[in-house]
Amino acid sequence: MKNIACVVLAAGKGERMKSSTPKVLHPVCGRPMLGYVCSLIAELKVKKAVCVLGYKHELARRHVAAGITVAIQKKIAGTADAVATGLRVLGSFKGTVVVLYGDTVLLKTQTIKKLVATHLDRQADVTLLTATLEKPQGYGRIVRDKYFTISGIIEEKDANEVQKAIKEINTGIMCFKAEALKSVLGRIKPNNRKKEYYLTDAIGILYGSGRIVEQVTLEDADEALGINSRADLAKVNGIMQRRINQDLMESGVTIVDPASAFIGFGAKIKPDTVIYPFTVIESGVTIGARCSVGPFIHLRLGTRVADDVTIGNFLEVSRSRIGAKTFAKHFGYLGDSRIGSMVNIGAGTVTANFDGFHKGITVVKDKAFIGSDSVLVAPVTIGRSARTGAGAVVTKSHNVQDG
Numbered sequence: 447m448k449n450i451a452c453v454v455l456a457a458g459k460g461e462r463m464k465s466s467t468p469k470v471l472h473p474v475c476g477r478p479m480l481g482y483v484c485s486l487i488a489e490l491k492v493k494k495a496v497c498v499l500g501y502k503h504e505l506a507r508r509h510v511a512a513g514i515t516v517a518i519q520k521k522i523a524g525t526a527d528a529v530a531t532g533l534r535v536l537g538s539f540k541g542t543v544v545v546l547y548g549d550t551v552l553l554k555t556q557t558i559k560k561l562v563a564t565h566l567d568r569q570a571d572v573t574l575l576t577a578t579l580e581k582p583q584g585y586g587r588i589v590r591d592k593y594f595t596i597s598g599i600i601e602e603k604d605a606n607e608v609q610k611a612i613k614e615i616n617t618g619i620m621c622f623k624a625e626a627l628k629s630v631l632g633r634i635k636p637n638n639r640k641k642e643y644y645l646t647d648a649i650g651i652l653y654g655s656g657r658i659v660e661q662v663t664l665e666d667a668d669e670a671l672g673i674n675s676r677a678d679l680a681k682v683n684g685i686m687q688r689r690i691n692q693d694l695m696e697s698g699v700t701i702v703d704p705a706s707a708f709i710g711f712g713a714k715i716k717p718d719t720v721i722y723p724f725t726v727i728e729s730g731v732t733i734g735a736r737c738s739v740g741p742f743i744h745l746r747l748g749t750r751v752a753d754d755v756t757i758g759n760f761l762e763v764s765r766s767r768i769g770a771k772t773f774a775k776h777f778g779y780l781g782d783s784r785i786g787s788m789v790n791i792g793a794g795t796v797t798a799n800f801d802g803f804h805k806g807i808t809v810v811k812d813k814a815f816i817g818s819d820s821v822l823v824a825p826v827t828i829g830r831s832a833r834t835g836a837g838a839v840v841t842k843s844h845n846v847q848d849g
């Protein structure tokens with residue numbers, strides 16, 4: 447989108463999380479919150495983007511995508527102060543400024559495009575993204591005048607009983623004419639219970655000066671959900687998980703019980719693979735076509751599974767590659783391993799990949815047959831078509847030759 451700049455607010459500590467980790471680094475389906483807003487910005491193809499960080503910003507900035515400038519808010523003095531911090535980086539930018547939040551990860555690109563389109567179409571000074579929630583608790587409420595025009599936003603903490611009953615809420619996502627935003631920021635005062643500079647006060651001020659305030663309502667109110675607490679985190683995680691599972695099913699993956707398939711953001715699974723219940727597949731894992739995975743399987747970071755593989759019950763696989771048509775049907779642990787194709791991994795096989803100091807690699811070549819309850823002490827290689835007997839312990843560096 448041309449002549450659009452984004453300001454992401456992500457400086458807060460997230461007091462309600464009661465965490466020493468900055469709120470925006472808490473993962474949703476295995477990916478830090480900040481990652482989602484970075485992708486959103488990439489998809490919008492905006493002219494400029496700035497991410498406002500504060501609490502533990504050295505840590506947080508590692509998760510800000512290249513191309514997005516970081517601005518540091520020295521004191522967490524409120525959302526208006528955070529926007530002002532971001533604007534300083536944008537300098538004399540004259541187009542449309544979209545305010546995004548680091549803690550609102552369910553927003554879809556289409557929604558922002560629609561917001562911006564409406565904003566430009568109506569030549570508004572500010573356009574709000576609002577939602578109607580059955581339980582609006584915790585959100586700023588949209589206040590309207592007697593002509594039903596939006597006249598301001600009142601935060602829950604400062605609202606009276608009548609205002610608290612309003613179900614139309616502020617998602618926090620707003621679009622401003624840069625000039626209107628600049629003109630209003632200096633006029634916001636910390637006259638509220640938290641003694642913070644609230645961006646939401648900009649709406650009442652713009653309305654009072656006869657500026658045009660417009661609004662777009664979210665069709666899917668879930669997109670509005672901000673994460674303030676651990677309970678919010680769990681709720682949003684659940685919704686994101688449903689989206690991930692839905693996308694996979696649409697692409698041809700069978701998920702026997704989507705409610706117990708925990709698949710991380712960015713895991714890739716090819717068609718006709720079947721995921722059985724109680725399976726955890728972490729972000730970045732790739733699984734080929736026609737595989738059978740689960741029940742009770744944990745596939746961890748860095749694992750790549752080829753086509754036609756069976757990974758049965760109670761198995762943990764970490765940082766490993768598993769070749770085509772290999773079977774690992776019953777409990778065990780495969781860590782830092784390179785398993786070839788058409789290998790049979792017997793029940794209870796363990797790669798002892800850690801000697802207390804270093805992690806070692808276990809290589810099992812094509813068509814090898816690993817007997818039940820084998821322990822393979824890394825670093826070690828089992829040759830092509832070689833066999834180990836039940837209960838074998840293959841000690842460190844005692845490689846087994848082919849055949």
Ligand code: UD1
Pocket residue numbers: 455456457458459498519521522523524525527528547548549550584585586587599601615616617618644645646671672674
């Ligand atoms: C805010 C809105 C509220 C809206 C809700 C939607 C204000 C005053 N309130 O409330 O109307 O319904 O979001 O989710 O804007 N942040 C900074 N610097 C600061 C303060 C906050 O960068 O000084 C960042 C936070 O890191 C967070 C975002 O701004 O990502 C929102 O702050 P938060 O404290 O979560 O605001 P809410 O209470 O949720």
Ligand code: CA
Pocket residue numbers: 549672673674
């Ligand atoms: Ca919030």
